[in-house]
Amino acid sequence: MRIRTLWAPIIALCAIILLTGCWDTKDINKEYLPAVMGIGKGRSDKYRVILQIPNATGKTQFLDKESKSISKAIDLIRTDSEKNIDLVHLRLMLIDKELAHEGIGNLIDFAVRANDISIKGLVAVVDGDFEKTLYHEISPTPEVSSYDFFSEEAGWTPNQSIVRIWEAYRSQNSFSEDMAIPMLKNGDRTLFTFRGTAVMREDRMVGTLSQDETLLYNLFKGKYTGGTIEVAQNTSVLIENAKIKHRRGWSEQGPSLITEVTLNVLITEKPKGKSNKRIEKEMCEQLSRQFNDTLNKIRGYKSDVLGTGLIFRPYLSEKNLMKWKSKWFPMLEQKVNVHVNILNEIYFKDPDTDMGQGGLLKSS
Known part of the structure; x- marks a missing residue:
């Protein structure tokens, strides 16, 4: 009886320790998981950030804010959203062509410094109407995503360039290499139409290559x-x-x-x-x-x-x-x-x- 009395608090303590490993879990139904982030010039502020959030039905929800910094624009989106915004599943960052001409160094630096953005995410330049391209939708097809257009197992072909966030960061800070970024716009019957490649010198767009x-x-x-x-x-x-x-x-x-x-x-x-x-x-x-x-x-x-x-x-x-x-x-x-x-x-x-x-x- 005395032995059982001694073991009871020990077992209870171990159970408490094991349970503490789950204290910070989050309900996925209370989170927005954007797949695409668009960064362009704002109408009234420096930056405009648009997040595309797909759901299981194939439809897309859009969240849109402007601010003097990208971080603040995302924070404003979080403030007005009824769910938490988690960028861990961000697969594609679309940058307005006008910003690309001015320089994207600070945009790439932001993506690398952000703790919740994967540096394996892809980068592309929007050659055309930024808002129209970001808000463009096609008929609901849950099996098709924006990432498929850059995937060698899906829609990618060598007529399209491809660059990831970490590659863009490496190239813009390299003494011996510049980067090429795919250019796209909204398609008619497809999500995107590829326009060629943006040629960068350091972090600025200086020209284009055809397909x-x-x-x-x-x-x-x-x-x-x-x-x-x-x-x-x-x-x-x-x-x-x-x-x-x-x-x-x-x-x-x-x-x-x-x-x-x-x-x-x-x-x-x-x-x-x-x-x-x-x-x-x-x-x-x-x-x-x-x-x-x-x-x-x-x-x-x-x-x-x-x-x-x-x-x-x-x-x-x-x-x-x-x-x-x-x-x-x-x-x-x-x-x-x-x-x-x-x-x-x-x-x-x-x-x-x-x-x-x-x-x-x-x-x-």
């Missing part, structure tokens, strides 16, 4: 999965894999870089009678020309968006590394050569063959 130029940018970066290239009329190929090889050099005239791009492709469409050798030749000439035109365009922006400084970084002293963007990158002589190999793994319908007799021919 075709974005594909070349992604190829240079090794992101090509699902990329389709149109070679000529009625001829297109799918990139199976790519090999990128850089040859660095440094002379009295400054740095030089020759990049050899080898593409293994599958023909997905071609006119009858056009040989694979001819397609390979056309692709090499076309892509080499487009690559080098894109390089000249980027050089005109004075933005090392391709990250060529990273290729030279092991060979740069700390002093030269700090001068890369201002001194050495403008002096860089750069060229890209493209080589193409066609793989024989796609079957085509032969228009002259009766489908009832198996009208599928292997490419040659």
Whole structure:
């Protein structure tokens, strides 16, 4: 009896200790979990913050406030909301193009410093009507989210650039790399329409790349999965894999870089009678020309968006590394050569063959 009396308070104390681990749990039904945050210029204040909050039915709720700082605007949203605002599930940060031209350094710094925002979240620039894009909705489809447009398992293709908050923070503070940010606007029958890529110099938008130029940018970066290239009329190929090889050099005239791009492709469409050798030749000439035109365009922006400084970084002293963007990158002589190999793994319908007799021919 005495032993039971001694053990009773000990067991009760242990139970109390275990229960204290759940003291700060929150009811999810009393929380708003925004998936998208839009940051634009306010009508009466410096910033306008719009939060998109999806629900299980596929509909979206919008919360909107203006203030002189992003933190204060979010605090005002929390003040007027009947539920707690938790940004832990924020997947996409949309920035108005006008702000992007002025500089987004403070916006990225805010996202990195905020304790409840994941740095794995994505960043994009709104090229068009900011309010219309943020308030745009399509018919309720619970299985589709804004994040899917940037997911390699869903809607993403190499014609779109992609950058996460931590990558944007790294690039804007890097001596050897600038960043490229996807540009989008509201779609007609889809949530978004991609407009190309915003080219940044440090934290400011200085130019744009088209969708075709974005594909070349992604190829240079090794992101090509699902990329389709149109070679000529009625001829297109799918990139199976790519090999990128850089040859660095440094002379009295400054740095030089020759990049050899080898593409293994599958023909997905071609006119009858056009040989694979001819397609390979056309692709090499076309892509080499487009690559080098894109390089000249980027050089005109004075933005090392391709990250060529990273290729030279092991060979740069700390002093030269700090001068890369201002001194050495403008002096860089750069060229890209493209080589193409066609793989024989796609079957085509032969228009002259009766489908009832198996009208599928292997490419040659």
